[in-house]
Amino acid sequence: MKLSTHTQGEFTVAVIGETRMDAAVAPELKHQIAQLLDDGATRIVLDLSQVTFMDSSSLGALVSLLKMVGNRGDLIIAGAKGIVAELFKLTRMDRVFRMADSVDAAVGAVVA
Amino acid sequence: MKAMILAAGKGTRVRPITNEMPKPMIPILRKPVMESIVELLRTHDVQEIVVNTSHLAPVIENYFRDGTQLGVHIAYSYEGYMTEDGLEGKALGSAGGMKRIQEFSGFFDETFIVLCGDAWIDLDISAALRQHREKGGVATIILQEVPHEEVHKYGVVKLDERQRIVQFQEKPKPQYAVSNLINTGIYIFEPEIFDYIPSGVEYDIGSQLFPALVGAGEEFFGIKMDFQWVDIGSVPDVWAATRMALQGKIHGFDMPGKEVRPGIWTGINVSINWDRVKIKPPVYIGSSTKIEAGSKIMGPCMIGANCVVETGAEISECLISDYTRIGGMATLDNKLIFGGECISPDGNVINVSETQIRWLVNDTRRVLNPSDIHDMLLFNNMLSFYGELELEREKEMA
Numbered sequence: 352m353k354l355s356t357h358t359q360g361e362f363t364v365a366v367i368g369e370t371r372m373d374a375a376v377a378p379e380l381k382h383q384i385a386q387l388l389d390d391g392a393t394r395i396v397l398d399l400s401q402v403t404f405m406d407s408s409s410l411g412a413l414v415s416l417l418k419m420v421g422n423r424g425d426l427i428i429a430g431a432k433g434i435v436a437e438l439f440k441l442t443r444m445d446r447v448f449r450m451a452d453s454v455d456a457a458v459g460a461v462v463a
Numbered sequence: 464m465k466a467m468i469l470a471a472g473k474g475t476r477v478r479p480i481t482n483e484m485p486k487p488m489i490p491i492l493r494k495p496v497m498e499s500i501v502e503l504l505r506t507h508d509v510q511e512i513v514v515n516t517s518h519l520a521p522v523i524e525n526y527f528r529d530g531t532q533l534g535v536h537i538a539y540s541y542e543g544y545m546t547e548d549g550l551e552g553k554a555l556g557s558a559g560g561m562k563r564i565q566e567f568s569g570f571f572d573e574t575f576i577v578l579c580g581d582a583w584i585d586l587d588i589s590a591a592l593r594q595h596r597e598k599g600g601v602a603t604i605i606l607q608e609v610p611h612e613e614v615h616k617y618g619v620v621k622l623d624e625r626q627r628i629v630q631f632q633e634k635p636k637p638q639y640a641v642s643n644l645i646n647t648g649i650y651i652f653e654p655e656i657f658d659y660i661p662s663g664v665e666y667d668i669g670s671q672l673f674p675a676l677v678g679a680g681e682e683f684f685g686i687k688m689d690f691q692w693v694d695i696g697s698v699p700d701v702w703a704a705t706r707m708a709l710q711g712k713i714h715g716f717d718m719p720g721k722e723v724r725p726g727i728w729t730g731i732n733v734s735i736n737w738d739r740v741k742i743k744p745p746v747y748i749g750s751s752t753k754i755e756a757g758s759k760i761m762g763p764c765m766i767g768a769n770c771v772v773e774t775g776a777e778i779s780e781c782l783i784s785d786y787t788r789i790g791g792m793a794t795l796d797n798k799l800i801f802g803g804e805c806i807s808p809d810g811n812v813i814n815v816s817e818t819q820i821r822w823l824v825n826d827t828r829r830v831l832n833p834s835d836i837h838d839m840l841l842f843n844n845m846l847s848f849y850g851e852l853e854l855e856r857e858k859e860m861a
Contacts, residue, residue: 374819407819407838414845422852434811434818441805441813442823442842443794447849 352379356387362458363392372402372409372435381412384426385419393424396457400430405438417448425449429457464592465573466509467561468500469648470580471517471542471554476697479804479812485519487580488526489695492708492747492765493719495526496695497580501533504576507588510535513570514580515560517542517552523580540564559666561652566662571654577668578649583693583704585715586649594686595651602656602676602683604628605649607692612637617645618669626684631673644685647692699808702799705782709745709763720747730768749785758791771827790823792842800824 353368365384369376387395397413399405413428420426429451431439439445451457474481480489487497497514504512512530516523516539523539530537540563543552555563561577564570574595576588586605595603606620614637621630621641630641646669659675660666676683691714693704707713720728726744729735732751739756746760749768754760758772761779768785772778775791783789783800799806805813805824815824822831822839831839 404818406817407822411838411841414841418845418848434813437805437807437811437813438818438820440794440796442820443792443846444842447845 352376352383354380354383359396359454359458362394362396363387364396364398364454364458366398367402370401370403372399372405374406374408377408377412380409381415384416388416388419388424393420394427395420395425396427396429396451396454398429398454399435400432400453402431402435403433405435407442410438410442410444413448414444427451427457429454464507464509464588465571465575466504466512467564467571467575467577468497468512468514468580469557469560469577470497470523471515471552471560472579472581473518473552473554474581477695477701478698479806480698480701480799480801481518483519483522483802485516485522486695488519488522489581489701491583491693491695491701491704491713491716493749493767496583497523497527498533499583500578500580501527501530501535501537503584503586503588505533505535507592509576509588511538511570512536513538513540513564515540515542515555515564517554520550520552538570540567554665556665556671557668558660558672559664561668562657562660562662562666565654565657571652571657574651574653576649576651581695582648583695583713583716584647584649584690586688586690586692591649591686591688592651595684598626598684598686600627600683601653601681602673603651604673604683604685605647605651606644606685606687607647607690608687609643609645611640611643614640614643614645620644620646620685622685626686628673628677628683628685631669631677633670644687698799698806698810702782702797702808705765706763706780709747709765711745718747720750726762755791758789769827786827788825788827790825790839792839792846793823795824 354365356363356365417426427449430453470487472486474486477486488495512535514537520541527537542554543550591605615634619632619635619640619642620628623629632641659672693713695701695704708716718728720730722728727742727746729748730750733748734753736756740754741759743761746762746764748766751768752766752770754772755774757774758776764778764781766783770783771788773791776789777794779796781795781798787800797808803815815821822835
């Protein structure tokens, strides 16, 4: 799975470089983000702006990660659009995750 | 008068609905649009109807059969072939389809009306026929006046002072439009029209036959009629038509079922705990459907037959087709659920099996598999966990 990370202020921004997030990438996604948490990142912004398809297993992996983060930090979803955004709404996960239109909005909103 | 209903189109703009259902079979509140057309024809004493079919022909042919149940005679002219892989449609175009029928039997031996099977209309066909006879042309096009800014969606027609058609424009920009009279795709013809249609080739009424008539100097006319014309040419159109029907905005549309509460219609054998379900009209709920306590339905909403709406589900302004289970965690806002797809009017389509959200939206007859149940529990846990967190936060704030 293509994933690149960089820091922006106190945030670790993880950019998903895949267009499809399905069962084939879900375990890898979970592993790599869990690694970021292990390495000490607490405030993570996940940039989904390149993703055009997501299924239940990848969304499930994000849910597990959010549980890992718990109250100790943030896992903010940025740039979800089209059917990816629809999937969050349909499953009510838009009420569970903090959602932002873009990485900048995510970082800005929390700073403000 | 005899009739021909055009039903051979592929309906590409109504995908994915038309992947399994040809456009004339798309229902407005349970009744296929074409059935309303057949009923209208019968009301105006048209009893012999030939339907040209192609794409998904059996769906139409098995539903209407020979027409007896609707009090008319219906015959089909199938355009296509049987191949190793099954039926393969090859549509001949609207005029080509007419010509094929005429060459087969000479069916059109008197004045006849041709109309599309995919728009709901309440045209006074008898009045249109009277005007056609007064004009005396070989063809009469039924026209409608539309606001000037909408002409770009239609074929525009210019008439002279005798109502003769002198010019056509296909989807002109408003500033170039020669009038605001549009072609509704409803035509009355005399059998002499076949002199102008070549045989054995694809030929279209609007873009080929009429220009040929103009070219030949043949007199034909346009008559402006005032009637309701509800097109279902696209997915948003289907939803708009259903909304209009629910809101009572389609004149003369008979609501199915019984009105059991103000603005709430149901079929029979429904299971609803009225005291514990929140429903805002207008809503239609189909027969053998169960609405569980603690669910929320905000109209305009149409829920098909044999559906289950589970405790906690929130449905607002949706069209849900038969045999759909809506899970308790689902929030459906402005969606069409059809054939395993969750369609937004803006064109986004979520396929429930591809996205593996059958735990959320499913066919009521399908049994959930272990991975569905795993996901359901995972998301459910998360939602309740989050709910508790919220409560704690609220307490802290207080």
